[in-house]
Amino acid sequence: MVNVITTSLKALVVSTVIVAGSASANIVPLSIDVTVRDFHQEHDDFQNKISGLSTGNVGNQLVNGVPVWIGANDNTDGAVNNASTFSTWFDDCDANTPDVTCVEEYNVPIDATVDLLLGKLTFDDQSFFPLDAITGTSNDGDNFNNHNYFFTAQFGLDLVFDPNLTNTFEFTGDDDVWVFINGELVLDLGGVHSAVNGSFNMNDVAAQQGIQAGDLYSFDFFFAERHYSKSTVSITSFLGEPVNEVSAPSVFAIIGLGLFTMMIRRRALSK
Structure with a gap:
């Protein structure tokens, strides 16, 4: 059962947490399911040259739910060979063709945190290697710095x-990152590069797209790690809690904890 947290419900959650009197109670975990595709360095776009930040190479709209390549098809833009090689980044895998496809796809839970008082979602991993625990680091054919890159x-x-809300989203990391709101590109940090920063203001996006208060909108995030040097991901979001990741029981558990604490405090005061 999924519950859309309304403003009034959020206020209740926050107020009960405040009454609980615990600063750490303001911070709650949020697990986000991420699709991670494992590539080998044989693929033409991975372990390629370092291009630096390269923007303007994917279309402004998602096509069939994924970005499409509109840059040059000669390995000059963003260290991507062509639209065909790029199309495999977020497509089906085949372990028998590591030079042209991903080799395996995994569903990996990524643990973020939410500050209920600030409405702030945070995920910060300066060594972001979600496949290490799944594939190991020495048997996938890509042995660099004891991590599964690519x-x-x-x-x-x-x-x-x-x-x-504050309605800002900020990302810092490497390599390629694209964010789409309702299928429209709002953050473009393409290319093989060291950690760079990018952000957008959802109020501006809403004005441009005609999104009104209370409207549901889609947020799509795409990332690629294509070079063996580093892998960092840092996200700070004030866009509100995702409605398809927060279940009713978890919300009511927080409320129940706050109400229980209120009862204890009242009893203590009445003595």
């Missing part, structure tokens, strides 16, 4: 637009 990651969330 992978893509994607996830999608449904969010409710609330103009009263």
